[in-house]
Amino acid sequence: MAGQKIQRQTGVALWRQIADRIRTSINHGDFDETGMVPPETMLALQFGVNRHTIRSALAALAQEGIVRAVQGRGTLIERKERLSFPISKRTRFSQGIGDQVRETRSVLLATGEEAASVELARQLKIRTGAPLVRLETLGQADHRPVSRATSWFPADRFGDIAEIYRITGSITKAFKELGVPDYVRVVTEITATHADESDLADLQLSPGAIVLVAQALNADLDNVPVQYSISRFAADRVRFTVEN
Amino acid sequence: MAGQKIQRQTGVALWRQIADRIRTSINHGDFDETGMVPPETMLALQFGVNRHTIRSALAALAQEGIVRAVQGRGTLIERKERLSFPISKRTRFSQGIGDQVRETRSVLLATGEEAASVELARQLKIRTGAPLVRLETLGQADHRPVSRATSWFPADRFGDIAEIYRITGSITKAFKELGVPDYVRVVTEITATHADESDLADLQLSPGAIVLVAQALNADLDNVPVQYSISRFAADRVRFTVEN
DNA sequence: TTTAAATGTCTATTGATATAGACAACCATA
DNA sequence: TATGGTTGTCTATATCAATAGACATTTAAA
Numbered sequence: 001m002a003g004q005k006i007q008r009q010t011g012v013a014l015w016r017q018i019a020d021r022i023r024t025s026i027n028h029g030d031f032d033e034t035g036m037v038p039p040e041t042m043l044a045l046q047f048g049v050n051r052h053t054i055r056s057a058l059a060a061l062a063q064e065g066i067v068r069a070v071q072g073r074g075t076l077i078e079r080k081e082r083l084s085f086p087i088s089k090r091t092r093f094s095q096g097i098g099d100q101v102r103e104t105r106s107v108l109l110a111t112g113e114e115a116a117s118v119e120l121a122r123q124l125k126i127r128t129g130a131p132l133v134r135l136e137t138l139g140q141a142d143h144r145p146v147s148r149a150t151s152w153f154p155a156d157r158f159g160d161i162a163e164i165y166r167i168t169g170s171i172t173k174a175f176k177e178l179g180v181p182d183y184v185r186v187v188t189e190i191t192a193t194h195a196d197e198s199d200l201a202d203l204q205l206s207p208g209a210i211v212l213v214a215q216a217l218n219a220d221l222d223n224v225p226v227q228y229s230i231s232r233f234a235a236d237r238v239r240f241t242v243e244n
Numbered sequence: 245m246a247g248q249k250i251q252r253q254t255g256v257a258l259w260r261q262i263a264d265r266i267r268t269s270i271n272h273g274d275f276d277e278t279g280m281v282p283p284e285t286m287l288a289l290q291f292g293v294n295r296h297t298i299r300s301a302l303a304a305l306a307q308e309g310i311v312r313a314v315q316g317r318g319t320l321i322e323r324k325e326r327l328s329f330p331i332s333k334r335t336r337f338s339q340g341i342g343d344q345v346r347e348t349r350s351v352l353l354a355t356g357e358e359a360a361s362v363e364l365a366r367q368l369k370i371r372t373g374a375p376l377v378r379l380e381t382l383g384q385a386d387h388r389p390v391s392r393a394t395s396w397f398p399a400d401r402f403g404d405i406a407e408i409y410r411i412t413g414s415i416t417k418a419f420k421e422l423g424v425p426d427y428v429r430v431v432t433e434i435t436a437t438h439a440d441e442s443d444l445a446d447l448q449l450s451p452g453a454i455v456l457v458a459q460a461l462n463a464d465l466d467n468v469p470v471q472y473s474i475s476r477f478a479a480d481r482v483r484f485t486v487e488n
Numbered sequence: 489t490t491t492a493a494a495t496g497t498c499t500a501t502t503g504a505t506a507t508a509g510a511c512a513a514c515c516a517t518a
Numbered sequence: 519t520a521t522g523g524t525t526g527t528c529t530a531t532a533t534c535a536a537t538a539g540a541c542a543t544t545t546a547a548a
Contacts, residue, residue, distance in 0.1 A: 011260030072545030188486040192436035192479040240434040316515030
């Protein structure tokens, strides 16, 4: 695991770097044999830091619910997960990861109306200032938050989409009700950045965590844009898979 | 710009968080009108920190060559870039970003032979332990490093690929010489993580930076796997675009 | 029941991080 | 050339991060 050295004086505390590395190792399955993290003294030796620094890192992971320390026994792994999230013409939140978890759910956080910005108008191929419906949603897998998304829909076609989504919990079903039987992904842009304050709260992340940002455009079968969305995923919980 | 608050006591120093945010703003074009970063006193006010903290952040960006402070005038933006990197059936390094930069180049860092691990054998659909050629390359755009990649090729078909690549600097050309006129991207997996020590060196990153990791499988026109690669991109320099 | 191994807690010290204030040096321009 | 706005440098102080060591507490196994 500890093949790479820890960096000092980088503005990122050692305990945080180590916590990130241990989290990655856990997700990679490095400790699956024992189901436990190596002893603090051994980790301290491996990373070349003091045991107290290791303890800070493990405390952060315990705070995330990833490990649980038991005095006298060791530090047990409580949870590990990295969902594979396919991106294709028919990308939908629940379908793609449905076989990897027991339950997927989508929760409406907020909704509103707004005028199309220059950028949104360009993407959705409508005039600047045209009315849009904005949906902010939280995607969950087995009751754990995976992504938070903001979506925009042209209000003239989808003025009632918020209400329908609130009831059905599904964009796909809401589209069907509003006369869009099917839709396809036109383009997806993927970037990565540090989690901001809202990410931390909504996705239950630890500060300094990484989020994968996917900006996506969906269109109906006549190739008319119907939805533009910006989704933010906890990077340590998902993996994007692009099938060609 | 400073819509989001910065977080304290997270293990990530304020100056590093602020540096990351300013870098993002620069890349986003927020300061294109003036070509300068706002004055230190104003940034200190916006972020709610001391001016010295802002100076630490700007010093880090100056170290990266992104800004240059001029006493009496202000802090000038030297460089901004975020290349858009298309991912499709015909994903190749140089073609995709060729129209965004003046020059793309690919440099061979190292090469070697190794036996196929279980995972590599599964991906390339060969037997475990079969001989592979490993290529480690550095992708550059306008003389700035963009990605570092490790690729594996079945040695029975592509035993000489390292030598040909060294001469031509192109995987596509090397494949052609070895009887593969064309190839397609089968699948791409995208994750994000913190930069490790090698990333920092090869990609000239600042510590704490983020890398986008793309694991890709290419196959020839008969759908026989020819290349498996793991590429690491500086997250603040690229954006992946998935066209469907 | 003893012992080894693991986590938990405490004190002390050093260096990095962040704040606060003052003033110097430099540039553009009125 | 005088002035306002900007970056550069210095001192001082408080808090966080990291190291170091000692010892307590708990668990599992000898």
